Amino acid sequence: MNEGLAKLRAIGAQAIYEKTHIPAGHVQAILHESYDGLNKIQFTGFISILEREYNLDLNSVKLKGIAYFEGEREVSEDDSIFVQIQPKKSHKALYIIIAVVVFLVFLFTFYADSKEMAKPVVNENEIIQKVKEKVVEEVNNSDVQENNDSVVETNTTAQEINLQEEVVPQEEVVEKSFVIKTQRKLWIGYIELDTNKKHQTVFKKEFSLDPATDWLITLGHGYVDFEINGKEYSYKSEKGLKFVYKDGDFKPITLEEFKRFNRGYVW
Template identity: 25%
Template sequence: MSANKFFEQFSIDEISKRTKISPISLRFIKNKEYEKIPKVKFLGFIKIIEREFNVDLSDIIEEYNQINHTEIKEETIIQEKEPSIKKEKNYIIFILGIILLISSAILLYKNYTNENENNTTNNKLTTTNITEINNSLESNKTQNKLTLKNNVTENNLTDKNLSQETNKTQSIIANTLETNITNPTKEINLTQEKKAILNQITIIPQKLVWYRIKNLDTNKTSEYLTSKTKTFKGKNFFIKFGHGEVTIKYGNQTITPNTKKIVRILIKNGKYQFLKKGQTP
């Protein structure tokens, strides 16, 4: 059955009641206003209509794809102009890089010459200071010989006592460090695992389903028509399903609406709530 015959045989209100698709979207499909419907949403609606009315609407899908194909060609023409602009930008960046390299080389050369001048002056000063130091060292040698003899005997006694005390303190510190290190690492691993579970949501469809998911923290919205399991990172979500034959895992909670009707779920701050039509998160 063609799309035109189908819409002649069934009214928009009747199709909306059986498929739960909004009358506005059905009018877009009937009037062939395809630019007002995203591709994922359009394909999902057609699959639902085919399933509920047991009809083949492949002709309308081909017509939709042909219109989208012409739009893609226009996008490729625009994208061909972009590489020439990028080449000009790269050329300007290359010139700026050369200027920076030359200026940095000049600065390094100036610093090198200044360092050489400073080194020559420092060498002159050190030669005069060395002669003065040598004279003072010779006078101090005789005095140091007498003091060293007295200090050696005293240091031998104190070193023995200090070595015994340090060995005791080192053994105590080593034992306390081992106990303190193992316990915090266990606690950190447990808290990290709990945070990872609470910061994600897993959707497991029991069959092909269309759904729209919005991350309330980032305001990012995505749409899917799939039967595969998907995991999304985040804490707070608003999800709208085409039907409720899905399983949702959030933290330690498992949500199973188990209905063929449209389902709206608000997941926020570790709790979930089913919303009615017209309610907003």
């Protein structure tokens, strides 16, 4: 490990933030060499400030970070090679199908018309009268059915009503969970609200917390998804984010709210 970086870790992110005003999340990212929440310009600028303020040699840290950013940019450029332009779909087959359908409809219509010419003409008034009679019959049948249903409902016994009232629908049970997901390396600081015990780590892919515990959370960057007690939350931000999870309720908070929960400290 770089000697200068070791000295900075010994000083601590909070003290460095108070002296240099570099955001605490970015300081944590540099101390733990997790650069996903930074860009190349920010990173080199912060390294220069730290070298100047603490009279340290962080050249090897700078070279490692620059290699990281340049490597990440190369991956993005390589990935773009595989973007392919989708060829336009040909509509020739569709036109052929439409033409065949039109031709078949024409033949069917012609054949039906030729057969109808041989049938006797039905009186139009007779058809209308039969339709009216059918409608009246359907309405009468509907009224009779409704009356029968009313009689059946009236005859329901008090015992049956009591049995119906005793049926209680079962509530759906949701399995408790607290999973954090990200495709980038991410520094996370998480604090137990009841005991103020602090933890931190760097991870990628998935990280789980106890859903039965109340948590105060700070992240190095905001490209992250949460799956909490059956609900999903998604964020996309270059800046670090902060959250509180209390009594099963999860929400993002500001730095000032974080400090109030954390007894006045940014970490």
